[in-house]
Amino acid sequence: MFANFDFDVIRRALPYLFLDGMAFTLTLTALSAVGGIIFGTLIALMRLSGQKLLGRIAGLYVDLMRSLPLVLVIFWFYFLVPYIGQWLTGASRPIKVGAFASSLITFIMFEAAYFSEIMRAGIQSISKGQPAAASALGLTYGQSMRYVVLPQAFRNMLPVLLTQTIVLFQDTSLVYVVSIPDFLGAASIVGQRDGRLVEMYLFAALVYFTISCVASFGVRQLQARIAIVR
Amino acid sequence: MNYHWNWHIFFEPNPTGGGSYLDMLLSGLLLTLETSLAAWIIALVTGSIIGVMRTLPSKPANLIGFSYVEFFRNMPLLVQLFLWFFVLPEVLPSAWGLWLKQLPHAPFYTAAIGIGLFMSARVAEQLRAGIGSLPRGQKQAATALGLTTAQAYLYVLLPIAYRIILPPLTSEFLNTIKNTAVAITIGLLELTGQARSMQEFSFQVFEAYTAATVMYLLINVVVVTAMRVIESRVAIPGMIAGK
Amino acid sequence: MIEIKHVSKWYGASFQALNDCTTAVARGEVVVVCGPSGSGKSTLIKCVNALEPFQKGEITIEGISVGDPKTNLPKLRARVGMVFQHFELFPHLRIIDNLCLAQEKVLGRPHDEAVAKAMKLLDRVGLKEHATKFPAELSGGQQQRVAIARALAMDPIAMLFDEPTSALDPEMISEVLDVMVDLARDGMTIMVVTHEMGFASKVAHRVIFMDRGEIVEDAPKTDFFGKPRSDRAQKFLSKILSH
Numbered sequence: 247m248f249a250n251f252d253f254d255v256i257r258r259a260l261p262y263l264f265l266d267g268m269a270f271t272l273t274l275t276a277l278s279a280v281g282g283i284i285f286g287t288l289i290a291l292m293r294l295s296g297q298k299l300l301g302r303i304a305g306l307y308v309d310l311m312r313s314l315p316l317v318l319v320i321f322w323f324y325f326l327v328p329y330i331g332q333w334l335t336g337a338s339r340p341i342k343v344g345a346f347a348s349s350l351i352t353f354i355m356f357e358a359a360y361f362s363e364i365m366r367a368g369i370q371s372i373s374k375g376q377p378a379a380a381s382a383l384g385l386t387y388g389q390s391m392r393y394v395v396l397p398q399a400f401r402n403m404l405p406v407l408l409t410q411t412i413v414l415f416q417d418t419s420l421v422y423v424v425s426i427p428d429f430l431g432a433a434s435i436v437g438q439r440d441g442r443l444v445e446m447y448l449f450a451a452l453v454y455f456t457i458s459c460v461a462s463f464g465v466r467q468l469q470a471r472i473a474i475v476r
Numbered sequence: 477m478n479y480h481w482n483w484h485i486f487f488e489p490n491p492t493g494g495g496s497y498l499d500m501l502l503s504g505l506l507l508t509l510e511t512s513l514a515a516w517i518i519a520l521v522t523g524s525i526i527g528v529m530r531t532l533p534s535k536p537a538n539l540i541g542f543s544y545v546e547f548f549r550n551m552p553l554l555v556q557l558f559l560w561f562f563v564l565p566e567v568l569p570s571a572w573g574l575w576l577k578q579l580p581h582a583p584f585y586t587a588a589i590g591i592g593l594f595m596s597a598r599v600a601e602q603l604r605a606g607i608g609s610l611p612r613g614q615k616q617a618a619t620a621l622g623l624t625t626a627q628a629y630l631y632v633l634l635p636i637a638y639r640i641i642l643p644p645l646t647s648e649f650l651n652t653i654k655n656t657a658v659a660i661t662i663g664l665l666e667l668t669g670q671a672r673s674m675q676e677f678s679f680q681v682f683e684a685y686t687a688a689t690v691m692y693l694l695i696n697v698v699v700v701t702a703m704r705v706i707e708s709r710v711a712i713p714g715m716i717a718g719k
Numbered sequence: 720m721i722e723i724k725h726v727s728k729w730y731g732a733s734f735q736a737l738n739d740c741t742t743a744v745a746r747g748e749v750v751v752v753c754g755p756s757g758s759g760k761s762t763l764i765k766c767v768n769a770l771e772p773f774q775k776g777e778i779t780i781e782g783i784s785v786g787d788p789k790t791n792l793p794k795l796r797a798r799v800g801m802v803f804q805h806f807e808l809f810p811h812l813r814i815i816d817n818l819c820l821a822q823e824k825v826l827g828r829p830h831d832e833a834v835a836k837a838m839k840l841l842d843r844v845g846l847k848e849h850a851t852k853f854p855a856e857l858s859g860g861q862q863q864r865v866a867i868a869r870a871l872a873m874d875p876i877a878m879l880f881d882e883p884t885s886a887l888d889p890e891m892i893s894e895v896l897d898v899m900v901d902l903a904r905d906g907m908t909i910m911v912v913t914h915e916m917g918f919a920s921k922v923a924h925r926v927i928f929m930d931r932g933e934i935v936e937d938a939p940k941t942d943f944f945g946k947p948r949s950d951r952a953q954k955f956l957s958k959i960l961s962h
Contacts, residue, residue: 313650313696315657318668318688325681329479378770379807383821383873384797393820397811416552422661430555444566447558451551458550 256449259436267432274418278353279411286361311359323352324424345426368399405469412461485680504670512653518592523599530604548597557590561662587659595652602644606637646703720746726776736762738932749909751919754929760912768799797825800870804882806862808854815850818872840868860891880911928952
């Protein structure tokens with residue numbers, strides 16, 4: 247089966263695959279995770295704020311995002327972001343948004359819905375006595391969230407947040423549908439150019455598999471360590 | 477905003493010659509449902525076998541189950557679909573490969589099997605957790621009555637475990653439906669794919685995606701409602717239904 | 720210093736947790752609140768620093784109304800120390816940081832000053848050498864002593880204790896009570912919900928007995944232990960003193 251398998255096509259493409267493709271994928275993953283967790287935490291705080299309207303809006307947003315396929319959301323933002331940019335800047339026509347910025351906005355907005363559910367569970371898992379003790383010491387609601395509740399929620403949920411980030415890492419491959427050259431896109435470009443799709447896709451699969459496996463192994467180790475500390 | 481809305485577009489004929497744009501979207505919706513159901517059946521059957529294997533007191537069965545789950549969980553679905561669609565026919569003996577390539581509806585079968593296997597790993601994990609959450613005494617009681625392991629699973633453990641994991645299975649089914657959109661990359665014209673073509677033919681970007689969005693929301697509502705009914709139908713009196 | 724006037728509190732529409740409670744705690748006074756579980760004693764003490772809202776009546780601390788929406792509650796709470804049944808140390812912070820957090824964020828004390836104050840108080844409760852440990856590494860009695868030190872670090876004008884020893888193993892109760900007795904003898908104003916009648920007879924000035932949300936008896940210590948006027952208090956005392 248590997249009789250006419252061309253390893254050299256992979257070797258020659260390595261610099262492009264990793265320095266361009268994988269760099270794009272990893273940067274997009276990291277920034278989307280950070281942005282998604284921050285935005286997701288804000289959504290979770292809105293839902294738990296006790297303000298009816300605020301909570302309702304946040305809840306609707308989360309439900310909407312979680313009901314739609316990521317591919318459709320990518321299309322939505324791909325076409326919507328230029329118009330939002332126009333509206334924000336007051337330009338006369340939809341502004342041009344780069345591939346990276348467009349994907350980043352998409353993934354932050356989409357993943358925030360999932361991260362917010364994790365953070366909400368994390369905040370609710372903290373016993374009521376903790377914010378009560380913080381208030382009894384004179385901390386305001388904001389201070390109590392910032393110094394007492396959120397650090398604990400984040401720490402307790404760290405393994406889940408990281409697992410979701412691995413899912414996010416795999417999901418970034420879907421930018422393929424708007425022809426953005428992430429790691430898979432780069433592999434696809436090379437494969438089509440050289441007529442070597444088999445080699446390139448198998449190699450891409452191997453790379454995604456290795457990174458995800460190592461990362462989930464790391465998360466499992468972390469989880470075991472946290473379980474001991476608690 | 478200088479975008480020109482045109483909500484009548486749905487009733488204008490589409491250039492493929494098969495009725496209006498709305499018909500196009502509806503055929504996509506139908507294909508989404510067909511693909512999801514086929515994939516879900518595969519996911520349930522395979523996932524159940526693997527999930528049970530992971531709870532058996534047998535090292536080899538455990539290892540096979542573990543490897544299976546890790547294999548399907550650690551690759552993007554898109555990459556898995558590419559492997560089935562582009563790579564598999566090439567690495568098989570050439571006669572088989574040729575047969576695969578000439579198969580009609582190849583995108584549909586690839587999507588159903590590819591998404592089905594991808595989701596089966598997640599079903600397996602849910603079932604394993606469900607069985608794991610049962611009190612250990614249940615299996616011991618079944619064994620003490622003289623049931624074989626297979627009988628214990630069939631008559632005692634699985635009927636309870638499936639009820640417990642019904643809510644997470646609902647969301648896995650919804651995930652299956654959402655994941656069919658990934659098959660747009662191997663040319664399956666499901667709902668997102670048809671919305672995409674409508675946008676390309678008519679340039680009415682936001683109408684097309686709004687319609688698709690509404691249809692996905694409707695599917696969600698229907699599935700969630702149906703699962704609630706099923707949940708209450710199969711609920712065991714006195715057992716607290718999981719949230 | 721603490722004035723509680725005609726305070727009533729309802730949970731929902733039907734359940735009345737406090738019914739027209741009136742009492743006061745003078746400067747330097749130690750008041751013990753006791754009563755059967757569900758009598759409202761914990762609710763009453765939590766109303767004093769507004770951790771629980773109440774619907775009727777008024778509570779003032781040095782003339783400042785607790786229930787007034789215009790009152791700066793964080794500022795008021797910072798001046799009243801509170802110790803909880805379940806300690807409520809912040810598990811993600813080291814002992815020293817548990818003591819410094821509110822000093823720095825609420826009182827705006829410089830870090831060095833906060834640390835010096837914290838170390839002095841940890842020394843006072845006999846836990847100086849545990850400053851860099853995490854709460855989970857300490858025993859329950861030690862955690863509760865840290866919680867007392869944490870409250871004292873804010874230089875409170877009064878201390879509230881909500882069943883400070885009822886979550887402790889019996890052998891750890893006395894180490895916590897010793898710290899509280901010291902505090903009382905130093906002239907701290909104290910309101911404490913507890914069943915430790917030994918503590919009450921040693922340092923309390925007054926004892927309040929509550930039942931079903933009402934203050935049934937509010938008497939100087941000697942009167943209360945000598946001849947409680949109400950039946951309910953007599954029964955309660957005979958139950959908890961007979962062992």
